Amino acid sequence: MKIITKIILGTSCVTAFAGSAYVAAVTLAPPPSYTVSNSDRLRSYEKLAINNDYEKKTKCQEFYLGLSRWRRKMLREEGLLQGRVLEVGAGCGGNVAYYPSDYFTDDSESRKFLVRFLSLGASQLQVEGSVSEEELSSKSSYLIERITKSTPCDEIILCDRAAGMVESCILKVQSRFGYTPYRYPDYDVATIRAAVDALAKKAPHTAVAYRKRKTIQGDGTVAEVIVSPLEDHADSTDRVMGGEHADRAIAPILHELEPGDHLPLLTAEGTREVARRGLYIACRQHFRQAVLRALRDEEEHVLQKREERGSLAGHHSPLFEAESEKKLKRTLHLAKNKKSHDEASAPAPLSVHPPKTLCDEANQTVGAQPLFAVANYAAEQLPFADNSFDTVVDMFGLCSYDDPVRALRELSRVCRPGGKLLLIEHGRGHAARVNTHLDKWAPRHAKTWGCWWNRDIRRVIRLSGLTVEKWESKHFGTSHYIVAKPFKTMSEWDAFQSAQ
DSSP: OHHHHHHHHHHHHHHHHHHHHHHHHHHHSOOOOOOOOHHHHHHHHHHHHGGGHHHHHHHHHHHHHTHHHHHHIIIIISOOOOEEEEEESOTTTGGGGGSOOSOGGGSHHHHHHHHHHHHHOHHHHHHHTSSOHHHHHHHHHHHHHIIIIISOEEEEEEEOSSHHHHHHHHHHHHHHHSSOOEEOOOOOHHHHHHHHHHHHHHSTTSTTTOEEEEEEOTTSOEEEEEEOTTOSSTTOOSOTTTTTOTTSOOOOOOOSOOTTOOOOOSOHHHHHHHHHHHHHHHHHHHHHHHHHHHHHHHHHHHHHHHHHHHHHHTOOOHHHHHHHHHTHHHHHHHHHTTOOHHHHHSOOOOOOOOOGGGBOTTSSSBOOOOOEEEEOOBTTBOOSOTTOEEEEEEESOTTTOSSHHHHHHHHHHHEEEEEEEEEEEEOOOSOHHHHHHHHHTHHHHHHHHSOOTTOOHHHHHHHHTOEEEEEEEETTTTEEEEEEEOOOOHHHHHHHHHHO
16 A cells, blocks of 8 residues: 555656646747748648548547537537538548438438338328328428438538648548548649739739738848748749649638639639539438428328317327427418318328439439538638538638638638538637747747647637627637627628529
């Protein structure tokens, strides 16, 4: 017993001494004298993507800090995901484990019931006697629950600026689900460079072709230089787009474009491919909505029949009372529409047919619908059309973007009005000593991890114009859990409503 006590006491003393020495060394050590460029940060992303090093090195940290619980809460438990989902700054695909795994028709039991339900109709199933009223009601409730909560997504795009991270996302989906995700067309690097060069010749040294940037020299002085939007330094030949590998084009960030200056990000074929993919996902969305309407109509019909039988019997069972109260809004909706008894009780087949684009070769049932896709795009400029997504996710990305405010504006543009922006971020806190530490070691952290951990997230959110619905903070205010609505101008609202 004495030996164990000595071991515990000695270990505690060594731990306390080592911790105190580390804190003292960090506090007294001079700050880094080097500067970190965007090219340096992008190279760090490529290094961290090798063998999924980023996720391996941060997994334990996130567990002890409770950040993995935040991820699970946001993506799974609170029911915030809906429809078409875009995740920017996806990294190595660490959130794949928290997303829904499939489309609602991929479940075998659901598929069997839907095939019979949609082909024969609910009334025909009861006439044939193959499905009782109680079984039909329970199946309908189960499918409604599954469609709205368990499998609420039509597509999940894992998007990152670094090509190495995109490759890691592909490997993660392959190892977990056994299929290769669809990959959106990459940026057309040659066309972008040609467009920028043409703008430079047309208007030399303007904000369209060049921009001013302040750099810190080795002696601590600040110098202002004019750089190309595709380069990090005025005298550098290593463009941000190319990085260390010529065959790996890192998405460019084109700053300060004048109104009306639109640079082609994709080839003509790439633009058409993105549009075709959008139409394909729209078919998934419309089919999901049509099935939901049919199931809810059938649920209302069964409820009304039970209510009629209960009124004839002169009493209601407690189970029926609870179910009636649960479905009160739907029955009131039927009453408002003033449907007659004959219309409500008439056996009519359901007119829901899956689109041919979703069916298999036999054109009889909905084929397998792989849910995940990947894209090598920058959050600051996305080639998607306005209002393309129902939910946009960004976790620990605002610290890594060249222009975080512009990135949030772009995410607002592609998110439809009424959609959700789900953010988990880290940055400056509310404690002065913590912020001093973050400022001091920001260059070293940026060089190692590629992110600036001392950015003012509150200011970035305020400047982006987002409408915050929920905001939680912890770790001295350095970690943020944010649920927001996209920023839309009046003209964008009018354009969206007119398109409906």
